Amino acid sequence: MNIVMGIYIVILGLLLGSFFNVCIYRIPRGESIVFPGSHCTNCNNKIKGYDLIPVISYIFLKGKCRYCGEKISLRYPAVELITAAIFYLIYLKYGLMFLTVKYIVLASLLIVIGMIDLDTTDVYFSTTITGVIFGIGFIIASYFFNLGIGEFIIGGIAAGGFIAVIILITRGMGWGDAEICLVCGLFLGFKLSIVMLFLSFIIGGIVGIGLILSKIKNRKDYIPFGPFIAVSSLLTIFLGEYIVNYYMAMF
Ligand SMILES: [Zn+2]
Incomplete structure (x- = not known):
């Protein structure tokens, strides 16, 4: 167990968790999970990179779209956090x-x-x-x-x-x-x-x-x-x- 490695695993979990949110939303709708980039499902504005930081952007945006103010589901940061927690626990149990x-x-x-x-x-x-x-x-x-x-x-x-x-x-x-x-x-x-x-x-x-x-x-x-x-x-x-x-x- 190494703290730096642990932090890397948590960041990996947060980033992949963010990608899984895209998959969970788009796969049932028959959309590509790669293109186009993330956009608000209400106003369709493209979401800028600095608003896509897992969990942190959600907190800074107070859970609302920067452009139209539409509420962003709490589920998005929750999936990111759960993914990071599961990754970290697996690393804790099995090491590298x-x-x-x-x-x-x-x-x-x-x-x-x-x-x-x-x-x-x-x-x-x-x-x-x-x-x-x-x-x-x-x-x-x-x-x-x-x-x-x-x-x-x-x-x-x-x-x-x-x-x-x-x-x-x-x-x-x-x-x-x-x-x-x-x-x-x-x-x-x-x-x-x-x-x-x-x-x-x-x-x-x-x-x-x-x-x-x-x-x-x-x-x-x-x-x-x-x-x-x-x-x-x-x-x-x-x-x-x-x-x-x-x-x-x-x-
Ligand atoms: Zn919007």
Whole structure:
């Protein structure tokens, strides 16, 4: 753990978090995530570089567009801060290692995919295929580092396949959920994928029942499952090995 490195990781998280905001907004609208540059969604004015500094610009602009005064959602700085915090925690736990890079990429994919699913209840193939390509890339890199690859190939097939079976039997989930689990399995490997699936059903169940009991949703409403997979995968990155060891110790 090195303070300068830690600061770099936080800045990287803030900058990428800002980019993820663009992805979360534009991908469901079918817009390019690169062009044009950032503009106000209300008055369409191009936003200058000095107004695009993550979190800081939001504070200086008091959460309003410089040109038209339209309120900027608190979600933008929140996503930037959450991304930076997750990156920093991954670095704190894994140091400067191969796993840090891999988990930062997985967390990035999950933030974008999870937030889009929360907004639209849709999972976009362009996002999950990007995840599969990165996942396979890390498996190839693992092969060259002699880190073992079977665990990850099986993890992807098992996690995605498990959800596919649930879809075929119950029709209660979407194919997007199977795609997200395939991506998570490729990154997490078989053992941690079991933890991830277990956590996502527990958290999804608790939140789902809570939403129905509090009458925010009724029983027929569609509750997207992707955000639960995303949260569970992030928890698995931090707690998965403890949960696996705990269960191993029981038997
Ligand atoms: Zn504006």
